[in-house]
Amino acid sequence: MxxxxxxxxxxxxxxxxxxxxxxxxxxxxxxxxxxxxxxxxxxxxxxxxxxxxxxxxxxxxxxxxxxxxxxxxxxxxxxxxxxxxxxxxxxxxxxxxxxxxxxxxxxxxxxxxxRTHRAGFAGTPVAADLVDALVKQAEAEGARLVPVEGAAVRALAALTAAAEEIQARDRAYTLESVRWGRPPGSRRGDGVPAGAYPREQRRTSPHFAQRDYSHGHSWGSGEERYDETATGLVALLTTCGDGRGDWIAAGQALQRVLLHAAAHGVRAAFHTQALERRHLRAFISEELCAGEHPQMILRLGHSRAEGHGVRRPLPEVLDEG
Missing domain, CATH: 3.40.109.10 (NADH Oxidase)
Known part of the structure; x- marks a missing residue:
């Protein structure tokens, strides 16, 4: 056991x-x-x-x-x-x-x-039947996965860009995020490795701003595997409530969606910058979520990029009684 x-x-x-x-x-x-x-x-x-x-x-x-x-x-x-x-x-x-x-x-x-994706996707759309299946996966954990399109996608892209720019000018936020950017050759088992995102961001249309983990350094991968420029399917993960139990449920729904998607060759990128600004999150809730509480903004799509993941060893996270 x-x-x-x-x-x-x-x-x-x-x-x-x-x-x-x-x-x-x-x-x-x-x-x-x-x-x-x-x-x-x-x-x-x-x-x-x-x-x-x-x-x-x-x-x-x-x-x-x-x-x-x-x-x-x-x-x-x-x-x-x-x-x-x-x-x-x-x-x-x-x-x-x-x-x-x-x-x-x-x-x-x-x-x-x-793996978390931090770039554009290939132009192949996510199949409609898979989208329906992902919606059901979220529902099974008490959350809603809501695909968005048209003006809603453009609004989310603009809000993400605005939030990213605000955070980039915030010294406290910058100092906090510097902690998690890993330079090339780092042996740390946490944070975002330099090879996990492109050195130069290729813009999608509409463009969803990525977090800057290089902080002015020329880190990142320059490989051609990051030449894909499609936005992919944009979706919101929402819950009816907004307490601690709802957040845990949202996390379970998110992982259930991600693993089901990965089993069918679909990857996900996350854009939570706007949800970290109280007023922007309230706007998204009222205007795009019918009053439900947005917990995650994500893009889903196909990519050749394999990604690079690191994790801490078991002794660092586990106590045994």
Whole structure:
């Protein structure tokens, strides 16, 4: 049993997170995994309420569920189990046995293969039936994936650009984000490696601004694999509520969507800059989400780029009771 739990935690560290900060830690005790928020990895300037941190931890929680199910164990999950310990976000007890279906197996295979995309996509559109399937994947976790088009796409692109420019002029934000940009040759197991984005951004139409992890250096990949310029499918991930439980649910829905998409050759880029500005997030909620709460702005598409991922070793994130 312990080996299965350790393997599930090893899988969980591959979940997506803001700046690849990996803002989580885990405890294994008996037949249970505890998922905790790591306050030392909380980006307080860009994420003052901890919303994005909990979305990241929710994605890790779904990854644990998937890994356990693929191992033939039934995960019994309790979210926010103890109000006196707010850092403990969830407990997962391994019960069973459980026969893993083909969808679980497919998603489990993508856990370590999935990569965040930071450029344009190829011109091949995401198939309509796959879009419908991704919408259902989000619904299964209590969230909504809402594809947007036309004027809404242009509005989101403009808001992303405005937020990126505002943040670039904010000294506190810049100092915080510098922490997560990794120079070429870095051996760190967190942050964004220099090879994970293009050295020169090729504009899409409309263009969604990327975060600047090079901070004035000539970092990034100059390979031709980043010559794709399609925007891809733009979508919003939303929830009805906007509390801590909703953020964790959004993270689980996000990872479920990402793994299902990856199993069908579709990658995702994230653009959360506008959601980190309170007034812009409120505008998006009222004008584009029918009053629901936007938790993630993402683009989905096909790309030849393989991406480059790094993660911290298990001893840095796991305590065993």
């Amino acid at each position: 312990t080996n299965h739990l350790r393997s599930a935690v090893e899988a969980a560290v591959w979940a997506p997170s803001l700046h690849n900060s990996q803002p989580w830690s885990f405890v294994i005790e008996g037949d249970e995994i505890r998922v905790r928020a790591d306050s030392e990895r909380w980006s307080r300037v860009s994420d003052p309420e901890g919303r994005e941190q909990l979305i990241s931890c929710g994605a890790a929680l779904f990854t644990i569920r998937t890994a356990l199910r693929a191992a033939g164990l039934r995960p019994v999950v309790t979210v926010l189990p103890d109000p006196d310990r707010p850092a403990v976000l969830a407990t997962v007890r391994a019960a069973g046995p459980l026969d893993a279906d083909e969808q679980v197996k497919l998603m489990n295979e993508q856990i370590t293969r999935r």
